Amino acid sequence: MISVKNLSYGYGEEPMFKGANFFVAKNSKVGLVGANGSGKSTLFKLICGEEYPEEGKVEVSGNILSVPQEVKRDEKMEAAESIRDYLNPKNLKEDYELMRIISRLELAHLSLDDAPQYLSGGQKTKLAIARALVSEPEILLLDEPTNFLDTEGKLWVMNFLSRYPKTLIVISHDLALLDKNIDKILEVNLQNKQIEEYTGNYTSYLKLKKEKESLLVRQIHVQERHIVQMKKGWLKISHVKSEKGVRQRINLGKRIDKLESNLPPMPLEAKKIKIQLPTPTWVGELPLIAENICKSYGSKKILKNVYFDIKRGERIALVGQNGAGKSTLIKILMGMLVADSGDIVKDDKLNVGYYSQEFETFDFDETLIETVKEKCELGEQQLRSLLGRFLFPGEKVFQKVGSLSGGEKTRLSIAMLLARNYNLLILDEPTTYLDVLSQRLILEALKAYKGAMIVVSHTPDFVEELKPSRKFLLPQNKWEICRN
Ligand SMILES: Nc1ncnc2c1ncn2[C@@H]1O[C@H](COP(=O)(O)OP(=O)(O)OP(=O)(O)O)[C@@H](O)[C@H]1O
Ligand SMILES: [Mg+2]
Structure with a gap:
């Protein structure tokens, strides 16, 4: 079980979370989504106790294991003499079971006797995922576990996770592969700094989210048109010199300012992107x-x-x-x-x-x-x-x-x-x-x-x-x- 209440956290002046709340029930499967830089990986650190909230409470019951997005340094990996040691310190599994998992993660060419320290970043990350799957913690947090895998590996991991018997939170672009097993989606909303809960699977989240966004875009357009009308009104009375006229103008100006500053930001996706680039240096026909x-x-x-x-x-x-x-x-x-x-x-x-x-x-x-x-x-x-x-x-x-x-x-x-x-x-x-x-x-x-x-x-x-x-x-x- 994870319960987060009134969580505030951030770097410098910009908050990442502002009074955010959510709840994850025991043994549920949760997808965590949000734009790049919205704070998903940071939220994992807060849940694991690697970072502390500025305000609010993060309560967790059950042992927890988190695999980060990129494993650069893992103390347990550095201390392990062999891949076997690292994956299976408590001897919970037989060698053939370990091999089965790591080969599904496209590491079939490794031997359990190899030292894990010399592996590439991608391989280390996959090994850390394998270790998490072997040890089966009560709460498992996975940060983009499918990133280093091709289609088959992705399918295997998501299928494995769909049968995970305990609490699971996954950050992933491949949640569609886990769709029918998802109980809830948590979304870090970059704009209002809240963590929004969507009960139901991933497909229903996408649908709700789309509806919510198009409604927001429509509301913003209505407000913008309203502001334009008010500005026209302001122009009409801009040369009136009577005391009443001046007061009216000032009041109208204030209302326009207020409406403009309260206008919610457009959903990011709706913005247009234009990019100009320098011309590449000249090169021959067949470089x-x-x-x-x-x-x-x-x-x-x-x-x-x-x-x-x-x-x-x-x-x-x-x-x-x-x-x-x-x-x-x-x-x-x-x-x-x-x-x-x-x-x-x-x-x-x-x-x-x-x-x-x-x-x-x-x-x-x-x-x-x-x-x-x-x-x-x-x-x-x-x-x-x-x-x-x-x-x-x-x-x-x-x-x-x-x-x-x-x-x-x-x-x-x-x-x-x-x-x-x-x-x-x-x-x-x-x-x-x-x-x-x-x-x-x-x-x-x-x-x-x-x-x-x-x-x-x-x-x-x-x-x-x-x-x-x-x-x-x-x-x-x-x-x-x-x-x-
Ligand atoms: N020490 C720091 N100082 C300032 N900003 C930081 C610091 N550490 C992280 N951030 C910022 O906090 C934001 C959240 O980072 P986080 O890694 O949690 O994002 P994320 O949602 O996991 O993104 P992604 O999808 O790209 O992995 C980012 O904009 C990041 O640049
Ligand atoms: Mg991240």
Whole structure:
């Protein structure tokens, strides 16, 4: 059971929660949603007791385990001698059961005897999820557990969770996969700083939410029209000099001000997004060609005689399951990994920008504006306006990069890629962590980008909207021409 009453919390002047209330009953399944940066991950910290409320009460009964969005440092993992030790300290499960879980999380290639410390960030996160599933706490909090998984892995995790016998709260973009088992949705409302409860499953939440938003938009339009009428009235009496007229004008002015300042903000999704980007530096017609690329890990052949090329300004989608070799191919093209054999020819004007969720080069102690200044040669004013367009307004630019939410970090990385004049962007899963609005924003920005692009994404709609001219399929090692 979790009971939150009158919770207030925030950083600096801006509150994240203001007098928020909600209740989670024992053994219920709850989805936690809200825009990027609205405070979902922070709420988990408050529930676990890693952070303390400024005001109000957070009451929890039952033992609790929380898996964060990105596992960077996990003390238990660092102390464990083997993956087995870490997953199963109380010897609750047999080896074959542990292997079953980790292979479903696409870690089949690991051995239970391996040391967990050398794994990549994504692998560590999956292992922490596996540990949580094995230990079955009375209250389980999962922060985007499907992020590092492909479609099959996502289905498996959500199916497993649908049968979870105890209390569960999940933050996820894939709640649709858990739909019929959800008892309640909690939504962190970025605008009124409340945590809103929607009893029922995810589909009914989406429906209610849509109705509520369109009602709000209609109400705002009515109010706006009313204000316009009042302003016209004010203009009509603006030159009246009598005492009564002046009083009337002042009173009307006050009412207009009050109505305007009480106007609720438009739902974020309804705002229009426009982005202009610098022109990429010039490059030849065929900036990158790779021929006969082969790569094996041990005895496992990943890439076999791969031919890959990209034309100036062309968009290519790289499609395949996890483990099919997409990231391997990308790293070889980037020169971050050496192929066993094959040739890569690059135009000497080729200037590649790379995004991957596991490849953050941020210095976490720097502020946002310092980080951007270092990487992009733009003036202060241009930088501020760029950051504003990518939803980092005002004082936000002085926040430390390390304290940004998952979605905010992704948004910042992509904003920075687009602000520099790369002529080829390679994007490995650019939409993980992003909410609907941020996805839209990044999509519009990428559509406006004039350079070439290789994109890997498990979100088919996103890929289709980018209108790639070709798809490269792995492991089939086949090209497909797209009809756009
Ligand atoms: N130390 C800090 N100083 C200032 N702001 C902070 C600090 N830590 C977090 N924030 C801000 O608090 C907000 C909430 O962060 P949180 O990580 O809880 O968001 P979230 O809802 O989990 O977002 P996402 O969907 O992107 O993961 C974000 O805007 C973040 O930038
Ligand atoms: Mg988060």
